[in-house]
Amino acid sequence: MSKLVFNFKLKYSKRTKTPKNFLGGKGANLAEMEKLGLPVPPGFTISTKVCDFFYNNNKKLNQKIVKEIKKELKIIEKQSKKKLGDLKNPLLVSVRSGARVSMPGMMDTILNLGLNDETVLALADKTSNMRFAKDSYRRFIQMYANVVMGVDSYNFEELIENYKLTKGVLLDTDLDENDWDGLIKDFKEVVKKKTKKKFPQNVFNQLLGAISAVFLSWESNRAKIYRRLNHIPSSWGTAVNVQSMVFGNMGKDCATGVVFTRSPSDGSNKIYGEYLINAQGEDVVAGTRTPQYITKSANKNSLSKEKSMEEFMPKVFKQLKKILKKLENHYRDMQDVEFTVEKNKLWILQTRSGKRTAKSAVKIAIDMVKEKLISKREAILRIDPNSLDSLLHPTLDEKSEINVIAKGLPASPGAASGKVVFTSDEAERLNDTMQDTILVRVETSPEDIQGMHAAKGILTSRGGMTSHAAVVARGMGRPCVSGSNEIDINYEEKTFKTSNLTIKEGEIITIDGSTGRIILGQVSTIKPEISGDFSRLMSWADKYRKLKIRTNSETPTDTKTARDFGAEGIGLCRTEHMFFDEERILSVRQMILSKSRNDRDKALSKLLPYQKKDFVDIFKIMNGLPVTVRLLDPPLHEFLPKNENEISDVAKYLDLPVKELEGRINELHEHNPMLGHRGCRLGISFPEIYEMQCRAIFEALVECKNKKIKSTLPEIMIPLVSTEAEIKIMKDLVIKVARQVQNENKIKIKFLVGTMIELPRAAIKAQDIAKHAEFFSFGTNDLTQTTFGISRDDSGKFLNDYIENKIFDIDPFISIDDGVGDLIKIATQKGRKQNKKIKFGICGEHGGDPKSIDFCSKIGLDYVSCSPYRVPVARIAAAQAQLKK
Numbered sequence: 106m107s108k109l110v111f112n113f114k115l116k117y118s119k120r121t122k123t124p125k126n127f128l129g130g131k132g133a134n135l136a137e138m139e140k141l142g143l144p145v146p147p148g149f150t151i152s153t154k155v156c157d158f159f160y161n162n163n164k165k166l167n168q169k170i171v172k173e174i175k176k177e178l179k180i181i182e183k184q185s186k187k188k189l190g191d192l193k194n195p196l197l198v199s200v201r202s203g204a205r206v207s208m209p210g211m212m213d214t215i216l217n218l219g220l221n222d223e224t225v226l227a228l229a230d231k232t233s234n235m236r237f238a239k240d241s242y243r244r245f246i247q248m249y250a251n252v253v254m255g256v257d258s259y260n261f262e263e264l265i266e267n268y269k270l271t272k273g274v275l276l277d278t279d280l281d282e283n284d285w286d287g288l289i290k291d292f293k294e295v296v297k298k299k300t301k302k303k304f305p306q307n308v309f310n311q312l313l314g315a316i317s318a319v320f321l322s323w324e325s326n327r328a329k330i331y332r333r334l335n336h337i338p339s340s341w342g343t344a345v346n347v348q349s350m351v352f353g354n355m356g357k358d359c360a361t362g363v364v365f366t367r368s369p370s371d372g373s374n375k376i377y378g379e380y381l382i383n384a385q386g387e388d389v390v391a392g393t394r395t396p397q398y399i400t401k402s403a404n405k406n407s408l409s410k411e412k413s414m415e416e417f418m419p420k421v422f423k424q425l426k427k428i429l430k431k432l433e434n435h436y437r438d439m440q441d442v443e444f445t446v447e448k449n450k451l452w453i454l455q456t457r458s459g460k461r462t463a464k465s466a467v468k469i470a471i472d473m474v475k476e477k478l479i480s481k482r483e484a485i486l487r488i489d490p491n492s493l494d495s496l497l498h499p500t501l502d503e504k505s506e507i508n509v510i511a512k513g514l515p516a517s518p519g520a521a522s523g524k525v526v527f528t529s530d531e532a533e534r535l536n537d538t539m540q541d542t543i544l545v546r547v548e549t550s551p552e553d554i555q556g557m558h559a560a561k562g563i564l565t566s567r568g569g570m571t572s573h574a575a576v577v578a579r580g581m582g583r584p585c586v587s588g589s590n591e592i593d594i595n596y597e598e599k600t601f602k603t604s605n606l607t608i609k610e611g612e613i614i615t616i617d618g619s620t621g622r623i624i625l626g627q628v629s630t631i632k633p634e635i636s637g638d639f640s641r642l643m644s645w646a647d648k649y650r651k652l653k654i655r656t657n658s659e660t661p662t663d664t665k666t667a668r669d670f671g672a673e674g675i676g677l678c679r680t681e682h683m684f685f686d687e688e689r690i691l692s693v694r695q696m697i698l699s700k701s702r703n704d705r706d707k708a709l710s711k712l713l714p715y716q717k718k719d720f721v722d723i724f725k726i727m728n729g730l731p732v733t734v735r736l737l738d739p740p741l742h743e744f745l746p747k748n749e750n751e752i753s754d755v756a757k758y759l760d761l762p763v764k765e766l767e768g769r770i771n772e773l774h775e776h777n778p779m780l781g782h783r784g785c786r787l788g789i790s791f792p793e794i795y796e797m798q799c800r801a802i803f804e805a806l807v808e809c810k811n812k813k814i815k816s817t818l819p820e821i822m823i824p825l826v827s828t829e830a831e832i833k834i835m836k837d838l839v840i841k842v843a844r845q846v847q848n849e850n851k852i853k854i855k856f857l858v859g860t861m862i863e864l865p866r867a868a869i870k871a872q873d874i875a876k877h878a879e880f881f882s883f884g885t886n887d888l889t890q891t892t893f894g895i896s897r898d899d900s901g902k903f904l905n906d907y908i909e910n911k912i913f914d915i916d917p918f919i920s921i922d923d924g925v926g927d928l929i930k931i932a933t934q935k936g937r938k939q940n941k942k943i944k945f946g947i948c949g950e951h952g953g954d955p956k957s958i959d960f961c962s963k964i965g966l967d968y969v970s971c972s973p974y975r976v977p978v979a980r981i982a983a984a985q986a987q988l989k990k
């Protein structure tokens with residue numbers, strides 16, 4: 106067996122090549138800091154390998170390792186000029202966990218190890234500070250009993266609280282040496298009562314017990330859950346660091362603190378942190394005392410009356426500042442540093458890359474490139490694309506008063522305030538008079554699109570993160586809280602109830618789609634700041650990526666937003682959304698309900714100018730960029746009236762008896778609409794509908810040409826194709842209409858015809874379909890539904906069970922499943938074999954998911970198309986995919 110325990114001072118060449126894997130993050134960084142000449146208390150690291158041995162040896166340390174630990178302990182005794190258990194100058198150590206990646210708070214640490222009834226007196230003598238010695242001993246008993254012997258902490262906390270109550274003081278710091286002495290006796294009693302064992306007095310046994318306990322904490326429930334959530338393999342194991350103690354609790358010239366080298370919230374290049382005078386270990390985070398700020402300026406902006414470290418310990422502060430700079434330059438990233446001051450001497454106890462907000466991440470990445478610390482490539486790779494979402498939506502001003510009345514799922518980020526409305530109509534009506542609304546529905550359906558657009562936010566009491574409301578809201582960039590089972594909606598009374606409140610229509614609420622909070626009243630929001638840094642980062646990303654980014658959009662507003670965010674075309678323009686407009690829906694219904702071809706043609710000719718205008722508007726905004734238009738896709742009954750009032754209105758307008766209308770609606774009813782009369786099946790049954798749509802597209806092109814608007818190459822997409830014959834018939838139809846429009850206008854019209862691949866048969870038979878298709882666009886929402894045979898809208902009921910039972914790692918409607926991925930791969934291979942010039946893209950929700958984008962890049966698609974607000978996320982993700990290749 107080779108060496109397994111390493112002094113912090115040991116040179117790298119003698120270690121394994123990947124110290125982090127071997128020494129854990131904390132251990133590797135402690136050694137690294139030692140090498141940089143920083144003041145690190147002496148210590149050694151027991152490698153992650155030993156964790157393996159420990160578990161393979163009945164959860165015991167074997168003799169060889171115990172021997173090595175003894176040897177290494179001797180070395181740090183020499184380095185610190187103290188000895189473990191010595192009665193003149195006792196060494197105390199901390200025993201600290203340290204996995205490869207930091208798992209904050211998940212694992213155990215023990216401080217002040219080496220104290221017993223005798224050494225505590227020696228420590229008091231040596232430091233002439235009995236209070237400090239006793240305070241350290243009681244801390245040690247508390248931690249050791251808890252971590253190693255399994256006695257719950259509250260047993261001790263309770264004793265301390267009672268003691269303070271009797272004595273009539275508030276703070277731990279108000280207790281003196283005699284108080285602690287009494288408590289130490291009580292603590293030891295508790296240990297004896299709870300464990301039937303005496304508190305261990307042999308200091309080396311204490312050490313072995315603590316090391317074993319840290320290894321054991323790797324398999325604690327809390328650690329296991331954290332690993333599962335963060336995809337950390339349990340095989341990694343943890344390292345253990347044994348380090349001589351330095352003391353922040355010896356008096357007023359001592360302190361302990363945590364500091365970031367730059368602001369973790371906004372990224373400004375100023376150190377930010379907190380510290381406590383006369384304190385130890387986790388006191389700063391534990392919240393028993395309110396910590397003070399490190400810098401003078403931070404203190405000035407707060408209400409704190411205490412002095413900042415900069416003022417209170419100016420010399421140490423200066424030294425700390427220098428060290429922070431050094432650490433940042435060395436690691437070339439913002440650092441999160443733990444330190445302790447013992448009698449005005451500064452010690453550094455930990456450094457790691459600091460967690461930060463998206464805003465801060467962007468600023469730091471850009472600044473570090475300017476400072477020549479990192480390259481542009483590194484800057485791009487450091488951004489978590491998903492986190493950018495939070496930069497693109499307004500957020501709540503957390504400084505204002507926030508009265509949370511219920512919670513739901515954080516379905517679409519951003520915050521919005523407005524009057525409660527319960528129907529889409531009402532949302533639209535108020536929007537017309539410039540009033541903000543929150544649309545509150547049990548769940549939403551495609552008819553609510555206009556209302557969702559008109560509202561500032563959407564709240565539903567049913568449905569998950571991929572419910573209609575959630576998906577559409579994300580697409581529109583509307584904040585949404587979905588599936589709040591804490592609210593009870595009553596449409597009739599126009600109210601919703603929380604556990605103790607009734608909210609009426611017209612009352613103002615605020616929803617926070619980033620956290621799922623539902624809040625009473627108006628809360629001020631902070632506008633998204635797409636600052637110079639952000640757009641600069643984007644332009645760098647654009648240089649590296651190969652994948653094009655398009656958007657799914659059909660309204661001029663969305664299209665404009667997407668272009669502002671950098672979309673390079675439209676990958677999916679859903680024409681049915683254009684049908685829901687109030688003025689048109691009647692003609693749409695007339696068209697659907699027509700009994701003869703003649704009647705239908707009449708209704709269609711009324712729709713034609715509307716569709717044409719929509720396309721002109723979109724082509725204009727896209728200014729020459731490609732636009733993929735999907736012909737009508739959903740089953741026709743989605744457009745029909747549902748409730749009695751609506752039915753009678755429509756009957757009146759169409760001059761039809763209500764009975765007849767109801768009969769027709771019944772006829773169109775389907776048992777399984779997802780698999781019903783929809784997509785190109787409509788085009789086969791009612792070619793005149795598709796003909797009208799194609800005519801609208803081509804006439805829009807003509808109009809653009811006449812108006813000297815830069816011409817677009819439209820890509821006409823036939824939905825839900827599964828056979829060669831379907832695409833062939835549809836393609837012929839498109840060509841026929843194109844010829845007609847060409848001849849009528851004496852203008853040459855250019856266009857592409859392609860299909861959506863959203864059925865497994867289409868993917869498997871791609872070689873046949875590619876004979877007639879100039880592009881494939883993978884409709885991964887439907888392809889996932891049809892591959893699994895799972896309806897997305899109903900999956901909320903069981904998806905969690907599937908994730909809990911590890912059947913799915915991730916919701917397949919969020920990240921492309923690898924089975925669905927295989928179908929896509931097959932389709933691209935077969936498609937390309939048939940037609941070398943064929944273009945590939947995807948247009949499902951997955952087009953905005955970084956993991957799926959990585960997949961698309963790997964298999965060589967030409968573009969991904971996503972909702973407008975995901976475009977910047979996709980641009981970064983595509984650049985990262987390329988850089989990682």
Ligand code: ADP
Pocket residue numbers: 146198199200201202209210211212214216348349350351352361385386387443444445454455
């Ligand atoms: P975590 O991984 O949970 O941050 P640490 O091992 O960093 O746990 O220990 C927590 C705290 O204990 C440190 O921030 C530091 O304040 C204190 N600590 C650890 N080792 C020592 C030491 N050798 N001397 C003084 N304080 C220490």
Ligand code: MG
Pocket residue numbers: 443455
């Ligand atoms: Mg720490």
Ligand code: MG
Pocket residue numbers: 738824825863884887
């Ligand atoms: Mg589809």
